Each structure stands twice: as structure tokens, then as C-alpha cells.
Amino acid sequence: MGALHSEGESQAGATALLGEPGDTPLVAMIGPPNSGKTTLFNRLTGLRQKVANYPGVTVEKHVGSVQLPDYRELRLVDLPGVHGFSARTLDERITRDVLEGRMSGLRAPDALVLTVDSTRLESQLMLVEPVLELDVPTLLVLNMSDELKARGGSVDDAILADRLGVEVVRTNARLGEGLEAVREFLGRVAVRGPGQVQRNATNVPEGLALPMMDAFTERRRRVRTIVEAARFVPPRPSGPSERLDAVCLHRVWGPLVFLAVVVLVFQSIFTWAVPLMDGVDFLVSGSGEWLATTLPDTWFRSLLVHGVWSGVGSVVIFLPQILILFLFLGILEDSGYMARAAVIADRLMYRVGLQGRAFLPLLSGYACAVPAILAARTIDDERDRLATIFVTPFMTCSARLPVYALLIAAFIPNEPLLGPFMNLRAATLLGLYALGIVAAVGTAFLLKRTLLKAKAGSFLMELPPYRIPSPRSLALRLVDRSKIFLKRAGRIIFTVAIVLWALTQFPRVDAGPPHIDDSALGRMGQLIEPAIAPLGFDWRIGVGLLTSLAAREVIVGTLGTIYGVEDGSDNSMDLQAALQRDLTTGSAIGLLIFFVFALQCMSTVAVMRRETAGWKWPALQFGYMLALAYIGAFIAVRVF
Amino acid sequence: MDTTALQTQPEVSADSALAGLRLGDIPLRQTVELTHIDLPPHEAEPLLERGVLPGCRICPVRSSPSGDPIVSIDGSLLALRRETAQCLCVRLLTALKG
Numbered sequence: 001m002g003a004l005h006s007e008g009e010s011q012a013g014a015t016a017l018l019g020e021p022g023d024t025p026l027v028a029m030i031g032p033p034n035s036g037k038t039t040l041f042n043r044l045t046g047l048r049q050k051v052a053n054y055p056g057v058t059v060e061k062h063v064g065s066v067q068l069p070d071y072r073e074l075r076l077v078d079l080p081g082v083h084g085f086s087a088r089t090l091d092e093r094i095t096r097d098v099l100e101g102r103m104s105g106l107r108a109p110d111a112l113v114l115t116v117d118s119t120r121l122e123s124q125l126m127l128v129e130p131v132l133e134l135d136v137p138t139l140l141v142l143n144m145s146d147e148l149k150a151r152g153g154s155v156d157d158a159i160l161a162d163r164l165g166v167e168v169v170r171t172n173a174r175l176g177e178g179l180e181a182v183r184e185f186l187g188r189v190a191v192r193g194p195g196q197v198q199r200n201a202t203n204v205p206e207g208l209a210l211p212m213m214d215a216f217t218e219r220r221r222r223v224r225t226i227v228e229a230a231r232f233v234p235p236r237p238s239g240p241s242e243r244l245d246a247v248c249l250h251r252v253w254g255p256l257v258f259l260a261v262v263v264l265v266f267q268s269i270f271t272w273a274v275p276l277m278d279g280v281d282f283l284v285s286g287s288g289e290w291l292a293t294t295l296p297d298t299w300f301r302s303l304l305v306h307g308v309w310s311g312v313g314s315v316v317i318f319l320p321q322i323l324i325l326f327l328f329l330g331i332l333e334d335s336g337y338m339a340r341a342a343v344i345a346d347r348l349m350y351r352v353g354l355q356g357r358a359f360l361p362l363l364s365g366y367a368c369a370v371p372a373i374l375a376a377r378t379i380d381d382e383r384d385r386l387a388t389i390f391v392t393p394f395m396t397c398s399a400r401l402p403v404y405a406l407l408i409a410a411f412i413p414n415e416p417l418l419g420p421f422m423n424l425r426a427a428t429l430l431g432l433y434a435l436g437i438v439a440a441v442g443t444a445f446l447l448k449r450t451l452l453k454a455k456a457g458s459f460l461m462e463l464p465p466y467r468i469p470s471p472r473s474l475a476l477r478l479v480d481r482s483k484i485f486l487k488r489a490g491r492i493i494f495t496v497a498i499v500l501w502a503l504t505q506f507p508r509v510d511a512g513p514p515h516i517d518d519s520a521l522g523r524m525g526q527l528i529e530p531a532i533a534p535l536g537f538d539w540r541i542g543v544g545l546l547t548s549l550a551a552r553e554v555i556v557g558t559l560g561t562i563y564g565v566e567d568g569s570d571n572s573m574d575l576q577a578a579l580q581r582d583l584t585t586g587s588a589i590g591l592l593i594f595f596v597f598a599l600q601c602m603s604t605v606a607v608m609r610r611e612t613a614g615w616k617w618p619a620l621q622f623g624y625m626l627a628l629a630y631i632g633a634f635i636a637v638r639v640f
Numbered sequence: 641m642d643t644t645a646l647q648t649q650p651e652v653s654a655d656s657a658l659a660g661l662r663l664g665d666i667p668l669r670q671t672v673e674l675t676h677i678d679l680p681p682h683e684a685e686p687l688l689e690r691g692v693l694p695g696c697r698i699c700p701v702r703s704s705p706s707g708d709p710i711v712s713i714d715g716s717l718l719a720l721r722r723e724t725a726q727c728l729c730v731r732l733l734t735a736l737k738g
Contacts, residue, residue: 083686083689083690084685084689086685086686086689088682088685088686119715120714120715120716122691122714122715123690123691123713123714123715123716126689126690126691203685203689211681212681212684212685212688213677213681213684213688213693213694216688216689216693217693217694217695220691220693220695220696234714234715235715237712237715245702245717246702249702249704249705249710250705251705252705254704254705255705339719343704343708343710343719344704344705344706346704346706346708346719346721347704347706347708350721380686457683458679458683458686458687458720458721458723458724459719459720459721459724460686460687460690460718460719460720460724461718461719462690462716462717462718462719463710463716463717463718463719464717
């Protein structure tokens with residue numbers, strides 16, 4: 001799997017790019033899922049963290065810096081939560097590659113901080129041995145020690161430290177207790193010399209002749225002996241957690257709570273986000289108008305106002321929606337409900353060939369496929385993961401919304417359908433969402449019977465005790481998400497806007513911009529017109545389809561630019577009226593259906609290539625979705 | 641393989657008539673000892689990593705709305721599919737309730 005992470009960037013080049021001085025110690029945070037590792041990481045680094053983006057790839061690695069007591073700096077990397085090093089899941093492979101120093105841009109860590117949930121000490125300590133076998137200075141953090149005590153449990157950490165041969169500290173990361181001891185350990189970490197041997201991260205050490213099962217049993221025996229010596233008293237079961245599970249996993253109430261949660265998430269994305277989005281829109285268009293009136297009338301103003309501002313603005317408007325979705329997902333995950341939701345969804349997912357863990361990526365897909373595909377990393381079965389990320393782009397992401405909104409408003413009459421409950425427009429929107437789900441389910445069903453055929457795998461889900469999420473961690477996650485989103489929006493949309501604008505300006509006619517039909521952009525559209533003519537699309541829509549390959553919502557800005565430039569005046573022609581002139585209702589519905597199916601998103605293709613380590617899957621996905629889109633639109637034009 | 645060393649001696653030895661007992665057959669709140677995992681290594685490994693090993697004690701505590709078992713092991717709750725539970729051979733530590 002080394003090839004997955006070394007895509008031609010030299011170690012030195014990537015290091016220089018991240019600005020990593022060679023003398024700053026690097027410490028990796030490792031631990032099982034739900035051990036509070038990330039909360040501890042957030043406590044230690046605060047806002048001094050960034051999501052490292054390596055050249056050309058989208059892997060998310062959280063790296064932060066810690067100010068040490070003696071004012072030196074230390075770099076901390078937060079690894080995904082893992083139970084072992086079997087390299088079965090992508091998370092485990094990433095963890096292993098970082099620990100072995102094979103992740104480009106990060107050298108092997110100088111020390112490790114292993115965080116465990118002390119209320120589940122015995123099972124969590126199964127990770128201790130493989131970590132200690134790495135032979136790197138390690139600190140064992142017994143997190144949630146307040147909960148252990150409150151529920152009547154205890155452990156003698158001095159004996160534990162002695163028997164394991166590592167330093168042990170207690171923390172309550174959520175409340176920020178015990179951080180000084182962790183900082184003190186970090187203060188003593190020195191950069192390892194180049195002579196030190198790097199060991200492999202494995203579940204079963206090489207050279208050990210034991211079969212896997214026996215190796216685990218032996219390890220379990222040693223852990224048991226150590227835990228008994230340290231006089232570990234397991235805590236009583238958590239009463240509130242049991243009472244909540246009695247409802248959330250109840251035969252009748254469980255699915256109802258699940259449904260209520262899904263409805264709440266949707267409601268928040270589509271109604272509560274609206275005032276915030278209006279606010280962002282107001283700011284963007286307001287500042288655009290201010291620029292238009294302030295700057296002198298030159299080509300530069302045209303580029304800035306019509307190209308950059310409207311282009312970037314059309315994407316930034318989705319920020320509130322994405323943040324609200326991630327706030328909800330964060331609360332669901334940190335509270336422990338997400339694990340229950342996965343259990344409830346599992347049977348349903350199982351029927352279409354997926355598994356319960358696919359629920360989170362598919363739900364996230366309603367905001368954006370990129371983080372959703374990354375969220376699928378926790379799916380331990382490789383075929384399940386591939387099937388999940390293959391169908392995720394069928395979920396109606398928020399980038400499709402502006403396209404749907406424009407076309408529905410222009411072509412679907414605002415007539416009541418079910419009395420006061422639903423009108424034709426809302427029903428159309430709902431239908432488009434449903435069509436996406438049908439496509440996803442059908443595709444998953446098909447995939448698991450053909451390319452990803454496998455015997456039904458297992459599904460294992462640990463249900464952590466319910467906990468109150470830490471507002472601090474939630475806030476940091478949102479800051480993180482905003483940064484990633486804005487960076488992406490900035491890069492892609494900014495570039496597209498500038499290129500588009502330039503293509504409308506050339507070739508020059510009498511030292512001025514050409515008529516839109518004769519511009520480079522117009523000619524590109526006319527070139528593909530024969531291919532899309534059967535769908536009832538003319539070259540203008542063709543240009544929109546081409547530019548929306550970068551990101552779906554770009555088509556709205558593109559059409560705005562084309563019709564605006566065509567009109568020749570500064571008052572751009574009413575886009576809806578222009579579309580009504582150029583499209584029949586049938587081809588408008590065809591265009592809607594095209595957008596339900598087609599993979600018009602560069603970011604998704606890039607993240608797919610990254611997550612599947614090659615072009616095979618993204619190419620297949622792109623071709624398959626395009627074929628569905630073309631056929632769907634072709635049929636729609638003839639039916640409506 | 642000496643799995644009993646992991647645990648204190650079981651109070652009641654497994655009844656030979658119940659030798660074919662699987663986790664899926666065990667009623668709620670009946671603690672049992674895992675004797676054997678009837679799964680290929682790559683499917684067993686995630687179980688092993690979470691401490692589901694021969695010799696450990698498992699207690700089904702709840703069933704999910706779709707009827708899949710949720711078990712307690714070493715103080716952790718673990719949700720399984722019933723198909724997986726049918727591959728976990730167990731023996732009783734006390735006489736079966738009811």
C-alpha cells in the first residue's frame with residue numbers, strides 16, 4: 001500500500017512545502033475510536049492546527065503545534081482511531097504508514113501518545129502491545145478517569161506504568177484536566193537520530209510463529225495479568241446510557257428516534273440554513289456592487305465583478321448549510337448516537353448490499369460528496385467501502401440545489417398538487433431527491449452482484465457510552481470544515497471564473513471582446529452541440545455542462561455570463577426568461593435529470609482517485625454516471 | 641490451547657449436550673464463555689482486536705430493532721449481525737435460565 005501515499009512527491013519536497021523544520025519533535029496521537037483522543041488533541045493544540053493538504057491529494061491529516069513550557073514548539077499529528085494494525089481499513093493503513101514514517105511529508109514520529117478510555121481499560125489495552133513493539137517513547141493516557149471513578153471503578157496507575165514499562169497519566173480531556181502531565185511528557189521528547197531502526201506496525205509481530213488467533217489470545221492473557229496486577233476494578237454499567245439505549249435501540253421507539261434525527265438534520269439543512277444563506281448572499285452581492293461602483297470601468301472590473309465575485313459568491317453561499325450539517329453530524333458522533341444509528345440502519349443497508357457504517361457517508365453526501373467519501377474510511381470491508389463511495393455522489397449534494405432551483409423556478413408551474421400540503425415545484429424537488437436515492441440503491445445492488453461480489457461480510461460496531469459533546473471540539477471541527485471548504489471553493493471556482501471570463505474575451509475583434517457566439521467559449525459549445533442536440537440542449541447549455549464539470553453550481557454562473565454578455569448591456573438578461581426561450585419543458589426536465597445522475601464535480605473525482613489509489617474507479621464512476629445522465633435526459637425529452 | 645487460564649475456573653462445566661451452542665442461541669442477560677470462532681481469519685481479526693477471543697465472557701444485553709444481538713464484553717458494548725453470532729461457539733457458565 002506504500003504506493004498509495006507516495007505519488008511521486010519526494011519526501012524532501014513535501015517537507016519543505018509544509019515548512020517543517022527538521023529539529024521540531026513530532027509526536028503522533030494514537031488510540032481506539034471514542035477514546036477521547038481527538039478531544040485531547042484539540043485541547044493541546046487549540047487553534048494552532050491545520051488540515052495538511054499534500055500536493056495534489058486530498059488526504060486529511062490533522063497536524064497541530066503545541067507550545068511547550070520552555071517555549072519550544074512541538075508538532076502533534078492526530079491519527080484516526082484504530083483497534084489494531086491489520087491494515088484492513090483505510091484508517092488503519094494511514095495510521096500504519098504514519099507510524100512507519102512512510103507517509104509523505106511526515107517523518108516517523110519521535111514519540112507516541114496512546115489515549116485509552118479508562119472505563120474500558122481491558123479491551124482498550126489490546127492496542128498497547130503492538131504500539132510498544134514500535135519501540136518509540138510512549139505515554140499512556142488514561143482518559144475519562146473521572147467517569148471511571150464516578151462509576152465505582154479504579155486502577156493503580158503506578159503498577160500499570162511499572163508493568164507496561166511506559167509513563168502513565170490520567171486525564172479528562174473534555175474538561176481539560178491532566179493536560180499539564182501530558183505537556184510535561186511532550187516537553188521531554190527529543191528528535192530521534194537517523195540511526196534508530198524503524199519497526200513495522202503490525203498486529204502480529206514478524207518472526208512470531210504463532211497463528212493469529214493464538215497470538216491474540218497470548219496478548220489477551222498478558223493484558224489480563226497486567227490489569228489484574230494493577231488492581232483494575234471495572235466500573236458499573238452506565239445507568240443513563242442503558243436507559244437511553246432502552247429507547248434508542250427499542251423495537252418501536254428506536255426506528256422512530258432514528259427517523260426523527262434524519263428529519264431534523266434535513267430540516268436544519270433546508271430551512272434553518274436559509275436566513276444564514278441569505279445573509280451571506282447579501283454580503284457577497286453587496287460587496288460586489290460596491291466594487292462595481294467604486295472601481296473604474298475597465299476589463300479588470302469586469303473580471304473581478306462578473307467573473308470572480310459572482311463565481312466565488314455562488315459557492316460561499318453554501319457555507320452555512322455545510323456548517324450546520326457538520327455541526328449536527330459532530331453532535332451525533334460525539335454523543336455516541338451515530339453508532340446506534342449505524343446499528344439501526346445496518347439491516348436496511350445490508351439488503352441493498354451495503355452496511356450500517358455506510359449510513360454516515362450517505363447522509364453527509366446530502367451536503368457534499370467529498371467529506372462523505374472521506375467518512376467512508378471507517379468501513380472495514382473494502383468492497384463495502386468501494387460500493388459506498390461509488391454511490392455516494394448520487395446523493396443530492398447542496399451544489400445541485402442552485403441548478404434545481406433555477407430550472408424549477410423557470411419551468412415548473414407553481415400549482416398546488418396536494419392541496420395546501422405540497423405544490424408541483426416542491427414535489428419536483430422531492431422527486432429529484434428520490435431519483436438520486438433510487439439510483440444509489442440500484443447501483444449498490446448491481447455492484448454487489450457484479451464487480452464487488454462477495455459473500456456477506458460481518459458488521460461490528462462498538463457502542464460507546466453516551467456522552468455530552470464538548471462544545472470546544474465541535475467548534476474546532478467547524479472552523480476546520482470552513483477552512484477546507486473555502487480553500488476548495490477558492491481554488492476551483494476562482495480558476496473557473498477567470499478562465500471562463502477570459503474565454504469570452506478572445507479572439508479580440510477590433511481590439512474589443514467578440515460577440516459571444518464567436519468567442520472561444522462559444523466555439524467550444526458549438527463543438528459539442530451535435531452530441532447534446534438529441535437532448536434538446538443548444539451550445540449555451542453545452543458550455544454550461546462543460547464548465548460544470550468543475551463543480552455543478554458553476555453552470556448557473558456560466559449561463560448568467562453567457563446570456564449577460566450576449567445581451568451586450570450591463571443589465572444582464574433575465575436568466576429564467578432566457579432559458580424559457582432556449583429550452584422546451586421536456587429538455588429542461590432532461591437537464592434536471594442530467595444533473596441528478598452526472599458526476600459533474602472535479603473534487604469528487606480527485607478524492608475518489610485518492611481513496612481508491614488509482615484512476616480505475618473514478619473513471620468507471622464518471623463514465624457510468626454520465627451514461628445514466630445522458631440516457632435519463634434522452635428519455636425525459638421524449639416523455640415530457 | 642489452554643484457554644481456561646484466562647479466566648477463573650467456570651462454575652459449571654459445559655454440558656456435552658449443549659456443545660453445539662452458538663452465541664445466537666443465548667437468551668438476554670445470560671453470560672457465556674466463548675470457546676471457538678468459526679470464521680476465516682480475515683473475518684475473525686476485527687473481533688480479535690476488540691477482545692472477542694476464546695476464553696472471554698460475553699453477555700447478550702439487548703437486541704437491535706432488527707433483531708441483531710448487542711453484547712457486553714469487558715465492559716464494552718458491541719453490536720453484531722446475527723449471522724456473525726451464529727459463528728461464535730460458546731459454553732454456559734451457569735445453567736440456562738428457563
